[in-house]
Amino acid sequence: MEDPCHKIKKRNARVVFALVTLFVLTVLFLANANSKEDLKIVGENAITLSENWTIRVGAFEEQGTSLPVDLNIEPGTEYEATTVLPNIDSKMNYLLLRASMQDMVVYLDGQEIHRVEKPETLGIASPLASTWVMFKLPRDFQEKTLKIILKSDVTAFSGHVNKVMLGESSSLVNYVFEQGFGGFIVFLVLFVMGLLLILFAIFAKSFPDNRFLYLGLLVLSTSIWILSEARLLQFFIGNRYIIGGISYLMVPLMGSFFSLYVKETIFLEQWNKRLMQMMAGLYLFLLIATMILQVLGISEFIETMNIMMMVIFLNIIILSALMFEELVKKSNQDAKQFFKYVSVLSVSVIMEGIVFYTNQFDYTSFFIRIGSLIFFSLLLADSYLYFKRSLQSQKERDLYEALAYQDVLTGGNNRAAFERDFEMLRNKEVQFRLVLLDLNELKYINDNYGHGSGDEAIKTLYVMMHDAFMPEGMCYRIGGDEFAILMGNTEETAIKIRILQMIKYLKCAENQVEYPLEVAIGTDVYDAKTWPNLTKFYHHVDQQMYADKLEIKQIRKTKLTIAVK
Known part of the structure; x- marks a missing residue:
């Protein structure tokens, strides 16, 4: 069964297409209804000199030829095309020709008025080029004889004469562009x-x-x-x-x-x-x-x-x-x-x-x-x-990558993310601080308040860590009740402030629940010169955390003894 939303999208697309088509047809109809007036900036004051040309190749001559024309002659052979210019408005005094890889010399009543030749160069040869040639005719050009002498070394263009145009310069340029x-x-x-x-x-x-x-x-x-x-x-x-x-x-x-x-x-x-x-x-x-x-x-x-x-x-x-x-x-x-x-x-x-x-x-x-x-x-x-x-x-x-590096319970970074970032920092060969934490009494919480409370305790600790250490430290849950933090800031003052802030957050959270929220902490700064073996460095910090856990237990035991007495 087709999705109703998809049907609506298809219907909307058809409506838009129909409206666009209707708009285009309407504009074309109205444009055609107003086609009698010509408001173009560039006029069309130009004519094509295509008739009554005389073509000469050596002794051969053919009169009344129409342009363009192709003659069957050998490359490098000179040939000429001659005509008489019409008696037209003197403003139409520009000539437009197409030189198709040809040398070209233009005469008016026997006097040379323009020349197009491939330039001679030393060392690097210039390529043949097919170009537009436009130039201004002398005064009183009307009814004078125009002669064009052509030569090409290229077989395809030898003997070819393109059509010739006469008119105002703007009209001729417009013609070229329109073509x-x-x-x-x-x-x-x-x-x-x-x-x-x-x-x-x-x-x-x-x-x-x-x-x-x-x-x-x-x-x-x-x-x-x-x-x-x-x-x-x-x-x-x-x-x-x-x-x-x-x-x-x-x-x-x-x-x-x-x-x-x-x-x-x-x-x-x-x-x-x-x-x-x-x-x-x-x-x-x-x-x-x-x-x-x-x-x-x-x-x-x-x-x-x-x-x-x-x-x-x-x-x-x-x-x-x-x-x-x-x-x-x-x-x-x-x-x-x-x-x-x-x-x-x-x-x-x-x-x-x-x-x-x-x-x-x-x-x-x-x-x-x-x-x-x-x-x-x-x-x-x-x-x-x-x-x-x-x-x-x-x-x-x-x-999938995010899920691979995401802890399911806390929604934060997991052990795989920690190992990736830990290795990356080591490869950069820069100092960084490692903090390892352990949630104390998780088994006690699970046994006495249920595993749901244990999960909540884990999530609470991760949130408190994140709030206290970000943005200076990246937080990870690396095991059941084990956590880690990687910090670029290695100063002692910075870590003390962050730890005190986290403990403060935990105390506030502890007031809202029935079970204790307490952590053991181990931390040190990694330096490649001091710790060439990364595993030993990790074990060193882990031992610090374990020592802190034992110290917390001893303090708790001492307090309990005093309370009993």
Whole structure:
């Protein structure tokens, strides 16, 4: 039978969901009803120069071409695109182009007005970078001939001409941002998610593995890759190495963190775990090799991506095979669940591979954005359930541990807790005071007033000890009528004050009962130099307590003799 409270929670959740849905639909309807007026701060004073271009490669010429266009030419070959600028408002005097790992020279009526080239450096090679290029045109640019000369050493971009835009600077910047807005939203969501997971992994130290750390690093590196592929990095930074290389550097990092996450969370077989660790190491090796080859000018980032994509596809095949093996041989339900999640990501990765190998770079990161959001949302939900289970397990462990160190009768610390803390203080090699106490006449109380009264006497003594010695001393019941106190304060004055306070409390409590509440006490300070053997020190204090017990008995006997006489 379903719990009534659970039914109420489910009903409340449905009501909240219905209200939120109704609110969203209402806002969308009202927004559509007021869509005739445009109140955007940034206008849309920009046009695309996509028609009537003349393309020249050497002696070859083709007129009336539409942009973008791809020419089948060898890397390193110069080619040009020419058009006549329209007669438009002089305020629309900025030109926006996309240089896809290309050198670019722009002319207006035969006069050079802008140049974009990979800088020459000594020692350390600069990477090729795909960048937005925006600059202001000279006065009276209308109806003049615009010529763009391009050259690329990369096969994928040699012969490619991106579309060209003309307009006000604010409109062109707005266009660039709108083009990458979807990617920016995905980046923002994943970036925040990754940071929170990493912070959680750093401060939550009770988990047995590093799954939250690896997942956080994976999400964070994926978010940076998505931002780079959304072509928005130039809004935040102008460094060529970051703009041209960060997305390629994130790919092996993503593979490494992914492999480590799988090792921590999915596999049961040690060999499979080691294999995933080896895959993580392979990705890191490829990362270092990629950086070295680029710095030495031997290979550009994009050229080493062919090897990287093959390793990723190989990783997917190996991972699928291992998960299938564990599912069949070990009935690993985690592997079964993760296999479903990876299927979503694998489809998006395969689509990204097709986009890469077919040079459809306008669609780069489109599929991985969708796949990543779904994949990481599933993993986050899975991690939340793991966290919830771990928290419950930790609570149970804490409870069992507390019970293991708790005295059933008094509710205070027991002998196991005393031995733990006693050993811990000894290992710190600091001085501390040990106090041993014994409740006198417990057998007399049990025999004459019942075991219930004996239990009450024990509980009363523990409470009086605790009230008198805290917070300077930790109190323990270490046996039937035996108690102990550990104190960091070793001064004689401090122990005398605490003992007198405890005896005072006991006298007050004794006035409320019919039986005596009296204790024998032994105490001394432990010093490793004086007492190299801890057992002998304990026996020494115990003997002091026993001597005090005998002295109390002798005093009581003397008083009784005097009273009889």
